[in-house]
Amino acid sequence: MNPQIKIAIADDHPIAVNGIQMMLSAQPAMEIVATYTTGKALLEGLMQQQPDVLLLDILFPDYSGNELAAMISKQYPGVRMVVLTSLDAPTMVKSMLHHGCLAYLLKGTDQPTLIKAIQSAYRGVEFIEPSLKEHLMLSVLKPQKNGSTVPYTLTNREDEVLQLIVMGDTTQQIADKLSISARTAETHRLALLKKLYAKNSAELVGIALRLGLAK
Structure with missing residues (x-):
């Protein structure tokens, strides 16, 4: 039997939290152990209990996603972070991955994609929302007149x-x-x-x- 994945949700929008809980409620191999609505509450909660996977939004009233990801990856390297946000800017995707997040999803993603991202992160495998991949690659490479590419x-x-x-x-x-x-x-x-x-x-x-x- 596969081990149960313990999941925490950090998002300051109750509707988003409820939606995630509903999407994962029927997954016997996954358990939501905590929810947080501020960066401060998240950091305090992690001192008491670390989940296997953290679903992390980027925008909070008190901390930015970059700040939280950097602190969490340093203090709790065993926590696998999955970004779940409405921001699709390639610069933000690259920044969050740079700060230790293993997956990046957009709010509104479907249930199979969310589950796949959580499972991938739990195994330590990077996962990016399929719709973001091409957008991300185009931002990394800037086409030149001779057809070659250089860093953007x-x-x-x-x-x-x-x-x-x-x-x-x-x-x-x-x-x-x-x-x-x-x-x-x-x-x-x-x-x-x-x-x-x-x-x-x-x-x-x-x-x-x-x-x-x-x-």
Whole structure:
């Protein structure tokens, strides 16, 4: 008989927690042993009991998913983390995997995929939502005119612009500080939005902070 997988859920949305519980309720080889709605509660709970698999959302009022994943992977290496979130930005997927998560799923995933991800993580095998795989690969490789590919990274100028955006500077202020035109500054801003999959500057700042890009 297969061992029962002990699962904890960390998500600040009760509806999401209830949905996960319903999806896993009929699985005899899986048991939900704890649920947490804040990062603080999760960290305190792990001090008392460590699950085999932790279903972890990314956005909490008090901690970011990156912060939690980094701390948990360091303090409790035996806990297998499965990200379950609504954020599909490739940069976030890569960041969470870098911080020790073994699987990445989107909320709304079907029951078979959720179960497969949990089982894979329990065995120590990486699992990424199928719909995210191609999106992720396209973000890692940037096509060139000759058909070759290179890593998709920020240029030095884009990094300078990003730091000023994080500081709250306007496009004109950025242009003045970097001795470039406002139009060029705006071009760099738009490039950053595209590369980091942000909808606006506020979201860009949030992503930069979560990914550790802000200096």
